[in-house]
Amino acid sequence: MKKDYDIVGFSFFTYEVPKIITMVKEAKKEGVGELWAGNYGSLTYGMEDYFDKIFKGYAERQVAEELGVEIDRIKHPMIIDYVGTPWGLKGFTLGVVFTNRGCTQTCRFCQTPVFCSEPYQLPLSSIEDVIRNYKEAGVEEIVIEDENFGMWKKHTDKVIDLFEKYDINWHPMTRVDILDGNLDDWYERGFSGTLIGIESLQQDTLDSIDKKIDVEKTLELLRRLEEKNAFVIGYYMVGFEEDTIPVIKKSISYLTEFSIDLLQICVITPFPKTPLWHEISEKYGIIEDDWGKWDTKHLVWDHPNISQEEMEKVLSWAFDKAYSPLKFLKSPLKFYKRxxxxxxxxxxxxxxxxxxxxxxxxxNIP
Ligand code: SF4
Known part of the structure; x- marks a missing residue:
């Protein structure tokens, strides 16, 4: 590292903390003036010992203020991603768009309400600029990576008008209840798939984490999405307080009967500063002090029915179950059928x- 940096900023997630601490130590040795931290990982307990400044939330304006710069208008960058194929080739191109930040819900496991405590909409002019740029670059599929697309109806409608204007297909990250209420209308207007939190198939568990969704409605929505050939990334969590290995196996087996293209199976993790952290740490205790394992693929607390080793085994079983070799052919078929x-x-x-x-x-072939 060059020795003449005044400030070095790190943007990281919780599971990246050990690597970041190593980098921070190196930066200090090299005499960097100030070290700044941001992104969800900066909510991790103990980070104040390593950084001079910690920025909570999306913080472009706070960073600018610290640097003595005025921001007039934030330009939405083009972020290009690809859908892969089993043969190592890229299948097709995706553009990423954000239309709002934060979330008005308060699910007890989620860090978003702590990270971005005042949700807000991005300006339509910035959203239109980036959509136009994607269109000109030949990108026709957009992934909307909002924490919760659709939470402001009027703004959402205007954003969808823009997708229609530029004839773009879009795939939002949203909630079951919002998608359930809008699916038919959105489908007519270019909706092509979704990233959605299923979280659990046990209603008591959903109620205990304040998810405010209904299991039956979720399953019915999955069926409706299949009828529409919609691409689905479903987030599912295992290892809740009342879970046992047989319960986890039963629910994963059941979910594989639905047309979910990517089933993201995560171990419920009481992330720092969430209500779940306080409940779990008081009631059972945190047993994993290696932040590198806080990646939702490890059990980090003292579960009443499942050990860390058992969780590793059942997770590996669950991924084998959810990803049959033929699965990777079904998703492109869905896409091109649509x-x-x-x-x-x-x-x-x-x-x-x-x-x-x-x-x-x-x-880009026109
Ligand atoms: S709806 Fe999603 S983003 Fe919002 S609080 Fe719940 S889990 Fe977090």
């Missing part, structure tokens, strides 16, 4: 070739 409904089946082979060329070479 495309065919819009553009006609005869155009699909050429569309597949164009998508592959654009994603793998960056050449």
């Amino acid at each position: 495309r065919a409904n819009r553009m006609g089946y005869h155009k699909i082979p050429i569309k597949i070739i164009n998508d592959l060329i654009t994603a793998n070479t960056g050449i």
